[in-house]
Amino acid sequence: MDKTTPYPKINALECKSCGRCVDACPKQCLEIGNELNVRGYRPVVYKGEGCIGCASCFYTCPEPHALEIHIPKK
């Protein structure tokens, strides 16, 4: 994954696969993953590119620590 551009960091254990972030992302760069986590949810995954660091996914996510946005400083 390219870490010179913004990217979301997803805590796969906490994600409940509600899909709000997938819907909120203006760049459609998130999707529901195929892997089951230990709690039985399919956590969201970052497609690997496209994130602009707008934090729409962060603010729409109901879990406090499931998602954070990393924005490299120029």
Place this chain on the structure above:
Amino acid sequence: MEEKIIRTQGIYAEFPRKGPSAAPSATHYCPGCGHGIIHKLIAEALADYGLQDRAVVISPVGCAVFAYYYFDAGNIQVAHGRAPAVATGVSRAQDCVVVSYQGDGDLASIGLNETLQAANRGEKIAVFFVNNTVYGMTGGQMAPTTLIGEKTVTCPDGRDPLTQGYPTHMCELISTLKAPVFVERVAVSDIKNIRNARRVIRKAIEIQKEGKGYAFVEILSPCPTNLGKSSVANNEWINTEMVKEFPLGNYRDNTATAEPIVRAKSDFTTESLEKLFDIANIPATIEHKDPNFKESQVKISGFGGQGVLSLGTMLTQAAQAAGKQVTWYPSYGPEQRGGTSNCSVIISEDRIGSPVVYHPDLLVAMNRPSLEKFQNDVKPGGTIMYDAIIGDVKLPEGVRGVAVPAQELAIQAGNPKGANTIMFGVILGLGLTGLPDTAFQSALAASFAKKPKLIPMNLEVLAFAQKWVKENVK
């Protein structure tokens, strides 16, 4: 590479609950629930304004009952609908920022009265009202905010105004009141609405930071579980259906003109509390245990106005003066007018479990209805003192009756209002409670501490009653 990280602030890193958890930092909320979104926005505002150490978040009853697991701030969890009352107490007792977090059942149903009263007083509270149109925690019952036609488990055919009334509009109701500083309705559906909600939530917190008064933010929020919708469909439903009934927007904004509310500071110093409870005039207690002291259970009864309750408190003070354990338990209410009022006093060497007296050792009856009501409850070997004015009586067997012309004696003693002090003196004269003369005297002094002129007169009445016992009772 150096990074800026956008992450949650003001919320604990982990949420330890009972036993180990597969995901100790995940909330207890359902997937797609609005509570977590709102928690994050409120916590972020508290953290950004540096208020966490002086903020108290009131957790409601409802799905958000566990809010105290999450907010890294002061927390109190309160009874259903009572957040405004507790928030009022907290905000008046301390200089702090109070956040009341409530759902629609809690705030608009059981807590509606307190919500409106607190708003009307302009309490310094930020109220966050989470409206998702259903009772979530209990399984999706109809709430005050359920939309017309909306199906819930308790209105399975859809809410019908003819039988269930109309949705309650809280922002509109609260904005009819004069005191609230800020009232706005927002939604946490799509990201545009969430960003707006973030701005409004920050504003409500800012109003608290500045101490300006009551801010009410209604937040239309998803409940995918109980609405039986996906997260995305629930957002769509909020944006199309809910906003028709509950239009988003500002209903009041006086923040520019509102001045900080300055209320008199609460004084909780020991000195002020001692003054309030008149500690100086409560007789000093003595520390010893008397193994021979016999517990007395006393019932005093009469018409309201005959000094029944105050005879009880005088007896209580006498017991305190003698260093005994004592309870005083009044019973009145509908009987205040015309019927009997009574109180129970228990005097004991040991701690008293219950203040209720079912079978008194001593009954003091100031009138006939009181005598008839309680005379059969008196313990065998017990005593019934009654005003002689009652006339002929038929007392139960095995109890001692003492007819005291209390009102007449009071007049003779020069204090027509002192019939209860006469009874007090007769209790002393008969030695029924095992308390010494000095205890009775200091009780009178304490009872009339606010009218010191009456103390000598009442001491005379006491002595007069003792003398009467000596001369007249065998």
